[in-house]
Amino acid sequence: MIRVLLWLLGGALLGGIVHLATVLLLPRMATQDAYSRLSPLARVNAISPIPAPTPENAAMPFMDPAFAMSVCRYDLSDGPLKFSVPVSLAYTSVSFYTRSEVAYYAINDRAAGRRVIELDLMTTEQRNDLPENDEITAADRLIVESPTNTGLSVIKTLAPEPSMLAMARNALAAAQCRPQ
Numbered sequence: 590m591i592r593v594l595l596w597l598l599g600g601a602l603l604g605g606i607v608h609l610a611t612v613l614l615l616p617r618m619a620t621q622d623a624y625s626r627l628s629p630l631a632r633v634n635a636i637s638p639i640p641a642p643t644p645e646n647a648a649m650p651f652m653d654p655a656f657a658m659s660v661c662r663y664d665l666s667d668g669p670l671k672f673s674v675p676v677s678l679a680y681t682s683v684s685f686y687t688r689s690e691v692a693y694y695a696i697n698d699r700a701a702g703r704r705v706i707e708l709d710l711m712t713t714e715q716r717n718d719l720p721e722n723d724e725i726t727a728a729d730r731l732i733v734e735s736p737t738n739t740g741l742s743v744i745k746t747l748a749p750e751p752s753m754l755a756m757a758r759n760a761l762a763a764a765q766c767r768p769q
Contacts, residue, residue, distance in 0.1 A: 616690070623649060624662070624688055624741060631662040634670060636744070636764045641754075655749070657757035661742040661766035665735055669711035669769045672742065676704050677760040680747035685710070687737045694733045708733050709769065710742070742766060 616622075630648060631637040638659045642652040652658070663670055674683055676698040683706055684695035696706060708731040716734055744764055748757040 623686070623690055627660050627662060627741060631660045631741075633662050633664050634766060634768060636661050636761070636766050638758065638761060656745045656747055657754060657761050658746075659744045659761045659764060661744070663710065663735075663740055663742060663766065665710065665712050665715065665738045667768065669709055669715050670766055671769050672706070672708050672710060672764075672766055674706040674744055674764040675760050676701070676706065677746040677757055679749045679753070679757070680745075681706065681760065682745050683708075684743050684745075685733060685735065686741045686743070687735070688739045688741075689737075691736075693736055696731075707731065710735055712738060 626648060627639070630639060636659050638657075639648050639652075641657075642648070642654055661670075661672070672683065674681060680698060682695060682697040684692060686692050696708070698706065710733050713734050713736075716732060744761060746757040746760050748754040
């Protein structure tokens with residue numbers, strides 16, 4: 590009886606180790622991650638619209654057709670970037686992801702409190718190189734520090750009704766992601 594319990598305990602322990610190793614390693618081994626899927630559609634350091642999802646074809650899985658979406662595939666090795674995203678009537682959000690899909694910052698129109706979400710994206714080294722200016726406060730300039738040089742910025746705008754989707758896409762068309 591004890592031998593059977595030891596075999597069961599050993600099998601459960603081995604199964605747990607295999608399960609944990611699989612869960613931790615599979616995302617690193619995946620070839621069709623978000624960055625790879627969006628690379629052919631998105632230019633570097635520029636806003637690129639993502640086509641609306643259809644039942645047969647979608648750039649990313651589980652895309653909501655009520656949202657218009659654009660992406661900026663950024664590379665900070667040449668310097669910081671300036672983001673400017675006009676706020677739509679319903680809802681607008683900007684979120685930042687590293688190359689390995691780790692979300693590190695997000696802001697929406699309600700948190701920004703303005704008609705345009707403006708922020709500077711840079712690495713920690715680039716932020717340390719900024720000159721100190723006592724007249725510019727943290728409220729005047731929103732700086733987002735990227736943990737990596739490359740990544741994705743996803744901009745989403747809600748169209749509460751299908752007839753408003755064109756208006757949401759127009760708001761995204763005015764968004765900018767450009768070197769400073």
